[in-house]
Amino acid sequence: xxxxxxxxxxxxxxxxxxxxxxxxxxxxxxxxxxxxxxxxxxxxxxxxxxxxxxxxxxxxxxxxxxxxxxxxxxxxxxxxxxxxxxxxxxxxxxxxxxxxxxxxxxxxxxxxxxxxxxxxxxxxxxxxxxxxxxxxxxxxxxxxxxxxxxxxxxxxxxxxxxxxxxxxxxxxxxxxxxxxxxxxxxxxxxxxxxxxxxxxxxxxxxxxxxxxxxxxxxxxxxxxxxxxxxxxxxxxxxxxxxxxxxxxxxxxxxxxxxxxxxxxxxxxxxxxxxxxxxxxxxxxxxxxxxxxxxxxxxxxxxxxxxxxxxxxxxxxxxxxxxxxxxxxxxxxxxxxxxxxxxxxxxxxxxxxxxxxxxxxxxxxxxxxxxxxxxxxxxxxxxxxxxxxxxxxxxxxxxxxxxxxxxxxxxxxxxxxxxxxxxxxxxxxxxxxxxxxxxxxxxxxxxxxxxxxxxxxxxxxxxxxxxxxxxxxxxxxxxxxxxxxxxxxxxxxxxxxxxxxxxxxxxxxxxxxxxxxxxxxxxxxxxxxxxxxxxxxxxxxxxxxxxxxxxxxxxxxxxxxxxxxxxxxxxxxxxxxxxxxxxxxxxxxxxxxxxxxxxxxxxxxxxxxxxxxxxxxxxxxxxxxxxxxxxxxxxxxxxxxxxxxxxxxxxxxxxxxxxxxxxxxxxxxxxxx
Amino acid sequence: xxxxxxxxxxxxxxxxxxxxxxxxxxxxxxxxxxxxxxxxxxxxxxxxxxxxxxxxxxxxxxxxxxxxxxxxxxxxxxxxxxxxxxxxxxxxxxxxxxxxxxxxxxxxxxxxxxxxxxxxxxxxxxxxxxxxxxxxxxx
Numbered sequence: 001x002x003x004x005x006x007x008x009x010x011x012x013x014x015x016x017x018x019x020x021x022x023x024x025x026x027x028x029x030x031x032x033x034x035x036x037x038x039x040x041x042x043x044x045x046x047x048x049x050x051x052x053x054x055x056x057x058x059x060x061x062x063x064x065x066x067x068x069x070x071x072x073x074x075x076x077x078x079x080x081x082x083x084x085x086x087x088x089x090x091x092x093x094x095x096x097x098x099x100x101x102x103x104x105x106x107x108x109x110x111x112x113x114x115x116x117x118x119x120x121x122x123x124x125x126x127x128x129x130x131x132x133x134x135x136x137x138x139x140x141x142x143x144x145x146x147x148x149x150x151x152x153x154x155x156x157x158x159x160x161x162x163x164x165x166x167x168x169x170x171x172x173x174x175x176x177x178x179x180x181x182x183x184x185x186x187x188x189x190x191x192x193x194x195x196x197x198x199x200x201x202x203x204x205x206x207x208x209x210x211x212x213x214x215x216x217x218x219x220x221x222x223x224x225x226x227x228x229x230x231x232x233x234x235x236x237x238x239x240x241x242x243x244x245x246x247x248x249x250x251x252x253x254x255x256x257x258x259x260x261x262x263x264x265x266x267x268x269x270x271x272x273x274x275x276x277x278x279x280x281x282x283x284x285x286x287x288x289x290x291x292x293x294x295x296x297x298x299x300x301x302x303x304x305x306x307x308x309x310x311x312x313x314x315x316x317x318x319x320x321x322x323x324x325x326x327x328x329x330x331x332x333x334x335x336x337x338x339x340x341x342x343x344x345x346x347x348x349x350x351x352x353x354x355x356x357x358x359x360x361x362x363x364x365x366x367x368x369x370x371x372x373x374x375x376x377x378x379x380x381x382x383x384x385x386x387x388x389x390x391x392x393x394x395x396x397x398x399x400x401x402x403x404x405x406x407x408x409x410x411x412x413x414x415x416x417x418x419x420x421x422x423x424x425x426x427x428x429x430x431x432x433x434x435x436x437x438x439x440x441x442x443x444x445x446x447x448x449x450x451x452x453x454x455x456x457x458x459x460x461x462x463x464x465x466x467x468x469x470x471x472x473x474x475x476x477x478x479x480x481x482x483x484x485x486x487x488x489x490x491x492x493x494x495x496x497x498x499x500x501x502x503x504x505x506x507x508x509x510x511x512x513x514x515x516x517x518x519x520x521x522x523x524x525x526x527x528x529x530x531x532x533x534x535x536x537x538x539x540x541x542x543x544x545x546x547x548x549x550x551x552x553x554x555x556x557x558x559x560x561x562x563x564x565x566x567x568x569x570x571x572x573x574x575x576x577x578x579x580x581x582x583x584x585x586x587x588x589x590x591x592x593x594x595x596x597x598x599x600x601x602x603x604x605x606x607x608x609x610x611x612x613x614x615x616x617x618x619x620x621x622x623x624x625x626x627x628x629x630x631x632x633x634x635x636x637x638x639x640x641x642x643x644x645x646x647x648x649x650x651x652x653x654x655x656x657x658x659x660x661x662x663x664x665x666x667x668x669x670x671x672x
Numbered sequence: 673x674x675x676x677x678x679x680x681x682x683x684x685x686x687x688x689x690x691x692x693x694x695x696x697x698x699x700x701x702x703x704x705x706x707x708x709x710x711x712x713x714x715x716x717x718x719x720x721x722x723x724x725x726x727x728x729x730x731x732x733x734x735x736x737x738x739x740x741x742x743x744x745x746x747x748x749x750x751x752x753x754x755x756x757x758x759x760x761x762x763x764x765x766x767x768x769x770x771x772x773x774x775x776x777x778x779x780x781x782x783x784x785x786x787x788x789x790x791x792x793x794x795x796x797x798x799x800x801x802x803x804x805x806x807x808x809x810x811x
Contacts, residue, residue: 044720044755051704051712088750114754136697136757139704 031146032057035079039069039097040086040112045135049084052139066092073105077218080107081149084133087113087120095127102128102264104219106156108148112137126271128264159241159263160256219261223250227261236266697760720759721799727752728792735785746772767791 036058040046046062053060061080063069066089073080083101087094098109111124112133124132130148133141219227230247231239241259248258689695705712731748734741753768771791 042723042751042755042758044716044723045758047716047719048701048704048758051709052700055704086754088747088754114750114757135754136760138697139700 031149033059034146034149035059035081036061036145037069037073037080037083038062038085039066039083039089039094040064041089041091042086045086045137049137049142052137052142055139056143058142065089066094066097070097070100073101073107074220077105082145083107083109084145085109085111087111087115087124095123098124098127098129099268103224103261103268104221106152106219106260106264108152110145110148128267156256156260159259160254223248223253224261226250227258227265231262231265236269691763693761693763695760695762697757697762699760701759716759717799717803720755720761721803723755724752724795727755728795731788735788764791764795767794 036053038046038049038053038060040049040062041064043064046064050060050062061072063072066085069083069085070092073083085094085097089097094111094113098111101107101109108130109128110131110133111129112135113120114135116134121132130152131145226248227244230244233247234240234243239262241255241262244262245253245255245258689698701713701716709715727748731745731752734745734748749768749772753765753772756764756768768791771788
């Protein structure tokens with residue numbers, strides 16, 4: 001295999017190439033020469049296992065620290081075939097390591113421990129371990145670990161082959177799901193269709209199984225973020241490998257790589273939802289019993305996996321149609337999902353982030369996918385670029401158009417990808433919220449639905465509809481400057497996806513002060529400002545998330561920061577599901593992505609910054625806490641918005657202030 | 673190795689097995705030893721000894737501190753159990769398990785300390801035996 005820096009794609013020429021690349025024996029001698037990475041803090045065990053593995057004729061590398069193992073894997077992504085790791089380690093939890101490896105490198109991981117408790121073993125399963133060994137480990141158990149390597153390759157191959165037809169295949173199950181909302185039925189449909197596919201593939205691959213070795217794709221952080229952005233952009237339901245691949249536009253990446261990564265990603269999301277599910281948050285009885293496991297998993301993901309409960313789906317759909325039926329707890333999941341991704345912190349990425357969102361009354365749940373579809377409907381008047389959500393460049397909605405509607409919000413939200421996934425999510429959630437205070441009703445409803453985060457979002461949506469602003473339009477017409485009524489403004493939530501080229505422009509109302517001239521392609525959401533008034537730290541959570549996310553993506557340019565903050569804000573907005581949040585979110589939106597121009601609205605920036613700061617710290621706890629508080633700024637009104645804006649302006653110190661160094665952010669003070 | 677040496681070795685090992693100190697895991701270790709690594713078992717045992725001594729020290733420290741940090745204690749014991757089971761130290765492993773149960777129950781310190789003392793004594797004796805066994809093997 002040629003390992004280039006970053007991703008190394010092995011030529012699919014032949015499996016033997018893979019084997020040889022590492023200097024191993026040829027494929028004929030498989031499984032001899034299997035390259036095993038052994039991680040265990042116990043020196044005795046380490047030594048014994050190493051000896052045993054060598055006796056099996058494997059190529060063993062041992063290390064006693066998880067960090068060392070990770071760095072080794074990152075340096076040489078194709079240097080190992082399988083990883084064996086202990087569960088209890090001092091520097092890093094074995095399961096965390098497992099997650100990292102699974103997502104970044106897609107290697108089979110075997111867990112082991114002296115602990116044979118059912119819970120621990122279950123944890124191994126849910127985290128994606130392909131096997132769990134109980135100590136003392138016998139050599140016989142090690143002799144067969146090669147099966148996991150083969151199995152994984154086989155599945156990847158299958159994905160690859162399926163990816164071409166996966167769209168159709170996915171669509172069918174999904175359609176059936178839509179039609180028939182009983183989740184179990186859906187699952188059955190989906191599974192059965194998948195099974196058929198598998199069967200077909202199996203026949204094809206049988207011959208190749210033993211020698212099949214596809215090039216291993218190294219899923220670096222950037223690549224993964226690109227992936228998530230693409231997924232968000234498409235919407236989890238519609239995220240098929242082919243399209244993701246196109247969106248990502250990474251040379252050398254194959255559909256099968258994407259497909260297998262998508263699988264894992266979905267698993268991860270599912271797990272996160274289940275973990276981060278906040279009992280209180282799910283006011284939406286979103287989760288059906290079966291979905292309960294996933295927790296506020298993002299609907300799209302759920303839908304994608306065919307597990308989306310019919311209701312949720314229905315809800316979402318309804319939402320899209322402008323019905324404020326966004327009761328389904330779906331919204332939350334979205335946020336979680338977003339949060340997950342938006343959190344820059346890779347560790348946080350999975351899991352922790354969600355919690356925050358979940359806690360927020362789910363209101364912020366925004367289905368990534370949904371917005372895209374729903375938006376058009378909802379934002380009919382708004383003419384949102386919602387559709388454009390799909391592509392990062394959200395067309396800036398004429399803010400004027402919605403005078404009292406907040407359409408753009410949806411759009412923003414819909415553009416999950418733009419931000420780097422996270423923000424998008426958040427923005428999406430914001431969308432509902434961003435509905436202009438005045439026009440909360442419609443958009444909010446619509447938005448809410450899209451966002452599906454909030455059950456009763458409508459109220460929340462007050463945010464000014466923001467129009468996704470294309471990047472070109474760097475106008476951050478942040479509501480901040482917006483002294484005049486914001487509500488009417490369409491705050492284009494500009495979720496500047498760091499990753500994608502989403503360049504939503506912030507389309508502010510004309511009323512908006514020129515400050516907002518948006519340099520950033522963000523879509524400032526007025527709501528943010530509004531939210532600011534009412535804003536509670538929770539929003540910040542989102543922001544943090546977004547920021548984290550963005551920060552990673554963007555350079556330290558201010559813009560980036562703003563984006564982050566914006567995204568964070570946006571996210572926050574989602575979380576709180578309220579107007580406030582929306583503003584926050586919208587702010588975050590701004591920061592999200594690479595804002596080309598600095599937000600003219602210094603105020604806005606500052607505002608965002610302040611918001612960002614608050615949100616920067618994406619703390620799950622925060623979200624939980626804040627969410628409830630911020631939710632539903634019913635009283636949110638123009639005045640609020642304006643005041644919020646004004647305040648923000650004050651608060652927002654020079655955009656540069658924001659040290660978007662997310663680590664140091666603390667969202668505690670949200671200038672309101 | 674001469675006949676006498678072999679007999680000695682066998683006797684040594686057997687006594688350990690008979691007394692329930694060693695189990696089949698140890699046999700696996702022995703099987704791993706070959707010409708390429710003639711001292712494998714000895715190395716492992718030495719390593720185990722060093723590692724477990726350190727662990728025991730930590731455990732003692734934890735036991736002596738007030739209040740006793742049971743979760744930490746549990747961690748240590750878990751670790752200890754893992755190592756000892758890996759080399760086939762059956763008795764030690766089972767004692768560890770019992771010990772952990774007590775930790776989980778948060779029983780009286782005195783009892784735990786007592787158990788720990790017993791465990792330690794056994795371990796020392798055990799190490800002796802194992803050392804002998806390891807040495808015997810290499811001869």
